Amino acid sequence: MTPAAPEPLPSGLTPWPADVAIHYREKGYWDGRTLGSLLAGWADEYGDRIALVAGGERLSYRELDRRADRLAAGLAGQGVAPGDRVLVQLPNIGPFVVLLFALARLGAVPVLTLPAHRITEIGHLARLSQAVAYVIPDEHAGFDYRDLAAALLKEAPDLRHVLVAGAPGPFTALADLDGEPLPLAEPDAADIALLLVSGGTTGVPKLIPRTHQDYGYNARASARACGLSAETVYLACLPVAHNFALACPGVLGTFTAGGTVVLSPSPAAGDAFPLIEAERVTITALVPPLIPLWLEAAEWDPADLSSLRVLQAGGSKLSAEVARAVPGALGCTVQQVFGMAEGLLNYTALDDDPETIATTQGRPLCPDDELRVVDADGADVTPGEVGELLVRGPYTLRGYYRAAEHNATAFTPDGYYCSGDLVRVLPSGHLIVEGRVKDTIDRGGESISAEEVEAHLLAHPGVRRGAAIGLPDTGRGEQLCAVVVPGGTPPTLQELRVFMMGRGLAAFKLPDRIETVDELPVTPVGKIDKRALVRMVSERSPA
Numbered sequence: 001m002t003p004a005a006p007e008p009l010p011s012g013l014t015p016w017p018a019d020v021a022i023h024y025r026e027k028g029y030w031d032g033r034t035l036g037s038l039l040a041g042w043a044d045e046y047g048d049r050i051a052l053v054a055g056g057e058r059l060s061y062r063e064l065d066r067r068a069d070r071l072a073a074g075l076a077g078q079g080v081a082p083g084d085r086v087l088v089q090l091p092n093i094g095p096f097v098v099l100l101f102a103l104a105r106l107g108a109v110p111v112l113t114l115p116a117h118r119i120t121e122i123g124h125l126a127r128l129s130q131a132v133a134y135v136i137p138d139e140h141a142g143f144d145y146r147d148l149a150a151a152l153l154k155e156a157p158d159l160r161h162v163l164v165a166g167a168p169g170p171f172t173a174l175a176d177l178d179g180e181p182l183p184l185a186e187p188d189a190a191d192i193a194l195l196l197v198s199g200g201t202t203g204v205p206k207l208i209p210r211t212h213q214d215y216g217y218n219a220r221a222s223a224r225a226c227g228l229s230a231e232t233v234y235l236a237c238l239p240v241a242h243n244f245a246l247a248c249p250g251v252l253g254t255f256t257a258g259g260t261v262v263l264s265p266s267p268a269a270g271d272a273f274p275l276i277e278a279e280r281v282t283i284t285a286l287v288p289p290l291i292p293l294w295l296e297a298a299e300w301d302p303a304d305l306s307s308l309r310v311l312q313a314g315g316s317k318l319s320a321e322v323a324r325a326v327p328g329a330l331g332c333t334v335q336q337v338f339g340m341a342e343g344l345l346n347y348t349a350l351d352d353d354p355e356t357i358a359t360t361q362g363r364p365l366c367p368d369d370e371l372r373v374v375d376a377d378g379a380d381v382t383p384g385e386v387g388e389l390l391v392r393g394p395y396t397l398r399g400y401y402r403a404a405e406h407n408a409t410a411f412t413p414d415g416y417y418c419s420g421d422l423v424r425v426l427p428s429g430h431l432i433v434e435g436r437v438k439d440t441i442d443r444g445g446e447s448i449s450a451e452e453v454e455a456h457l458l459a460h461p462g463v464r465r466g467a468a469i470g471l472p473d474t475g476r477g478e479q480l481c482a483v484v485v486p487g488g489t490p491p492t493l494q495e496l497r498v499f500m501m502g503r504g505l506a507a508f509k510l511p512d513r514i515e516t517v518d519e520l521p522v523t524p525v526g527k528i529d530k531r532a533l534v535r536m537v538s539e540r541s542p543a
């Protein structure tokens with residue numbers, strides 16, 4: 001008999017089964033600590049060491065702890081109560097970090113939206129979470145978030161407060177929420193600490209509940225896997241509201257080790273390189289589309305990057321060619337990270353051999369991460385074969401937030417999360433990501449992996465960036481379109497087909513059409529946005 005799927009709690013958290021929870025506690029993965037109490041512990045242990053460098057400001061661990069207490073009191077004064085959801089849409093600025101811990105101290109739950117989200121996503125997330133407050137910057141990257149807040153108020157009935165980091169306009173300044181620290185009841189470490197937004201490129205975003213103790217483990221174990229110490233200086237270039245830069249090991253992992261977090265306003269080399277030089281940054285994280293831009297910039301930018309030890313790459317597939325070029329160009333090691341806001345993290349080890357680092361997406365973080373690789377019928381594939389990755393473990397969710405219908409198909413009855421990622425596992429335990437279950441082009445009865453075609457496309461010297469997409473085609477169902485950002489002279493369709501055939505690719509996987517674009521559209525964290533790309537190219541008539 002298959003076990004019944006567990007019911008979500010009133011908080012929206014789908015709990016782990018009781019015996020599994022006991023096991024995770026016994027193993028020490030779950031240590032009963034809340035994010036708020038962790039900060040208090042770090043303040044005791046690391047005191048006057050610098051926790052955070054943001055803009056012109058440098059905050060010690062003690063100062064960060066004190067500010068979190070004062071903001072928690074200010075929020076409580078506004079009526080923000082334990083369990084309330086607070087929509088947070090802040091860029092990489094100091095108040096993000098203070099707010100995160102202030103909410104943790106209160107037991108209120110941040111919904112971590114990304115700066116690039118707009119009214120469609122924000123409206124949906126506000127209604128889904130029934131958020132009582134919305135925290136924004138005044139302006140960022142040329143966009144006025146107070147206008148977005150005004151629009152949101154019209155469609156989010158539960159929203160009572162708009163709090164602004166910066167000039168508040170008609171709303172309340174976050175800086176004014178400052179009170180004498182209050183004695184606050186500590187939340188339960190098994191409760192939701194934060195809600196992350198799913199990174200999926202299909203459908204509306206979903207919310208991922210992460211508990212205090214599962215997220216604490218996520219950060220602590222990641223810090224260990226990445227060799228962080230009190231000497232670590234982590235540069236957050238990607239949005240800190242994204243799991244990667246927040247806790248893999250990111251901001252929170254760096255704090256567990258007593259290191260220093262430096263916030264960069266953007267991942268552009270022009271912002272990041274001066275910070276790497278000035279703060280002697282030792283580790284940072286990027287999504288793969290940004291790495292070639294850093295490699296190019298490093299050729300002419302005089303900034304001293306010699307402090308950099310590790311460049312983490314994750315979020316989408318990193319090409320082996322780019323991975324191999326990094327040590328020579330930036331003087332650091334690559335660490336591949338195959339992760340998901342839903343939980344599971346895989347890291348290459350810093351001392352894996354260079355080819356393993358260049359060609360695999362790492363191994364699971366935790367000995368109790370349970371992975372299955374299954375075929376379309378849900379049966380385990382022969383070891384080494386490609387299939388969909390299913391996972392459960394001490395920091396992988398058992399259900400999305402308030403999404404009963406979706407949960408019925410996104411999880412197996414025995415609690416595995418169906419990732420939608422196609423992987424194969426090497427005898428060493430390293431994973432290779434082979435694409436997405438749904439990122440295929442269905443051409444003339446064949447299902448073609450976009451990822452496979454892209455690997456060959458990117459190997460062409462005239463292609464700087466590229467993607468393979470399916471476009472509607474009456475005869476064949478879909479036609480395969482190669483979308484190319486040229487690097488030098490782009491190939492013609494015929495040249496590209498000859499080139500790919502020369503690499504041994506089957507004829508039915510060759511592109512039917514090529515389109516050149518100046519830029520590929522990206523998701524809020526910087527991954528290639530296939531849906532937007534299909535829309536963009538569909539509007540053009542074939543070249």
Ligand code: OOB
Nearest residue numbers: 199243244248314315316317337338339340341433
């Ligand atoms: C990270 O998290 P999300 O939630 O934005 O996206 C997760 C999805 C994965 O399911 C996979 O499809 C893809 O992004 N992905 C990768 C990858 N890392 C993530 N695909 C190929 N190679 C990789 N290295 O993207 C994320 C979360 C934590 C750490 C790093 C990335």
